[in-house]
Amino acid sequence: MKKSISIIAAVCAVVSxxxxxxxTKGGSVTSAEFKPTLDTNTECSxxxxxxxxxxxxxxxxxxxxxxxxxxxxxxxxxxxxxxxxLDTVLESNDSPNIFFTNAGMFGNEKYTHIFEHTENLADATxxxxxxxxxxxxxxxxxxxxxxxVPIFSRSYGMLVNNDLFEKxxxxxxxxxxxLMEVCDKFRNKGYSSPMMGYSADASSCLMYTVAYPMFxxxxxxxxxxxxxxxDLDPAAGEFMRPALETVQNLIGSGCVxxxxxxxxxxxxxxxxxxxxxxxxxxxxxxxxxxxxxxxxESQSEAFTNSPFTYTFYPIPLTDDGGYxxxxxxxxxxxxxxxxxxxxxxxxxxxxxxxxELNEMASVKRLVTPTADLSFDSVYAPFGKxxxxxTISPEVVGITDALTVQIKFASYQVGKxxxxxxxxxxxxxxxx
Numbered sequence: 001m002k003k004s005i006s007i008i009a010a011v012c013a014v015v016s017x018x019x020x021x022x023x024t025k026g027g028s029v030t031s032a033e034f035k036p037t038l039d040t041n042t043e044c045s046x047x048x049x050x051x052x053x054x055x056x057x058x059x060x061x062x063x064x065x066x067x068x069x070x071x072x073x074x075x076x077x078x079x080x081x082x083x084x085x086l087d088t089v090l091e092s093n094d095s096p097n098i099f100f101t102n103a104g105m106f107g108n109e110k111y112t113h114i115f116e117h118t119e120n121l122a123d124a125t126x127x128x129x130x131x132x133x134x135x136x137x138x139x140x141x142x143x144x145x146x147x148x149v150p151i152f153s154r155s156y157g158m159l160v161n162n163d164l165f166e167k168x169x170x171x172x173x174x175x176x177x178x179l180m181e182v183c184d185k186f187r188n189k190g191y192s193s194p195m196m197g198y199s200a201d202a203s204s205c206l207m208y209t210v211a212y213p214m215f216x217x218x219x220x221x222x223x224x225x226x227x228x229x230x231d232l233d234p235a236a237g238e239f240m241r242p243a244l245e246t247v248q249n250l251i252g253s254g255c256v257x258x259x260x261x262x263x264x265x266x267x268x269x270x271x272x273x274x275x276x277x278x279x280x281x282x283x284x285x286x287x288x289x290x291x292x293x294x295x296x297e298s299q300s301e302a303f304t305n306s307p308f309t310y311t312f313y314p315i316p317l318t319d320d321g322g323y324x325x326x327x328x329x330x331x332x333x334x335x336x337x338x339x340x341x342x343x344x345x346x347x348x349x350x351x352x353x354x355x356e357l358n359e360m361a362s363v364k365r366l367v368t369p370t371a372d373l374s375f376d377s378v379y380a381p382f383g384k385x386x387x388x389x390t391i392s393p394e395v396v397g398i399t400d401a402l403t404v405q406i407k408f409a410s411y412q413v414g415k416x417x418x419x420x421x422x423x424x425x426x427x428x429x430x431x
Contacts, residue, residue, distance in 0.1 A: 034350045036068050043071040044340040046347060049089065050100035050330070051082040057363035065350050072343060090117045090335060097338040098348070101148040101331045103394045106139050115147050119336035119345075122146035126345050132354045133369045136392030137328045149352060150328035152366040155382060156209045157322070158195065158315050159275055159283040159290060163308035175319045183255040186281055193257035195250070196274065197284030198267035199414070206261060206284040207247045207414035208407045210315060213323040214243035215406045220396045229402045237427030240406055244413045244420045246317055251414055258415070268292055276300035278308060287312065288329065290378065291366045313381045324385040326392045329366060405430050
């Protein structure tokens with residue numbers, strides 16, 4: 001797949017973006033808010049299918065669209081075993097108008113047929129204002145088509161208990177040296193594990209949360225290394241070394257007590273509830289985990305009794321700071337063969353805007369795909385990361401096969417099951 005936008009250009013474009021404008025039906029940008037371009041009395045149905053159990057944020061968008069188009073009936077349905085049955089669903093007589101996709105499907109032979117049903121959302125006649133989305137989140141194929149558009153994005157970092165830092169008179173670390181120092185100070189004050197995270201198995205473990213950004217950063221400026229890594233060439237193992245050594249040093253220095261982390265049973269609810277106990281200065285996790293914090297504040301007796309402020313920060317992995325690994329999470333594709341395609345595109349024009357995407361992200365508490373990262377204070381620190389430390393893996397060309405290697409290697413190194421040298425030598429063998 002052609003990655004037509006460089007990282008630097010993508011991020012510079014992000015900095016220059018203002019609030020998203022609307023587009024007319026013909027695709028020209030306007031400065032006004034969304035205005036209907038079709039007959040507002042139109043009666044039709046639009047269906048969306050995906051993998052979420054429920055999608056209140058999207059349903060709220062349905063309601064707002066219905067203020068302009070009251071006779072458009074919407075439905076959202078979760079499909080069990082979503083990615084295995086999607087192809088069959090798209091071939092059915094009752095195929096959906098809009099369906100979930102993700103970056104891992106793009107360029108994957110398993111999903112080639114799915115994209116034969118997909119509308120080119122970059123077509124001017126569709127009229128989407130793709131400029132409101134951070135360019136590094138948009139995938140374009142060899143024909144410069146955009147077959148799916150991000151609704152949410154994700155990154156990796158640490159939830160920080162701001163009140164604990166204030167209570168102990170400490171500053172939130174922004175460099176690796178500062179991180180080591182602040183962990184040492186917390187331990188001296190009686191905090192046995194200044195940093196925690198899920199570590200029961202390799203999937204979504206804290207080791208991967210630390211190692212993946214470092215590995216991606218190492219490969220981003222080295223096309224030859226990236227090619228070796230994507231081809232699972234054993235020679236690419238050496239490029240994992242900085243990431244693996246960082247994991248090893250973080251745990252070996254006492255910043256993380258793995259025995260305590262192993263008590264956390266999953267990387268979502270259990271991570272959040274453990275953080276809400278109020279005695280963990282920094283909790284390592286992904287943005288997808290952060291999305292569950294708002295709902296679980298009331299589920300935590302400890303947090304209810306002693307609430308505190310918290311923020312999601314990049315992990316300061318080097319003395320130049322942390323990385324913003326900017327990846328799409330949920331993406332929407334439009335079924336070009338669906339019923340009521342014209343109204344479906346009208347809804348997408350409404351949805352793909354700074355206002356509506358931020359609103360959805362706020363309800364779901366996921367990272368917005370727009371340039372406006374400051375609208376939710378929890379994610380605001382990522383908006384301050386410099387362009388040179390913001391990396392979009394999909395633009396760089398990171399593949400799932402490569403990701404599997406760093407996931408298992410970092411877990412085994414972090415657990416002390418193998419050495420860094422052994423993990424380096426094992427590159428390409430993990431499945």
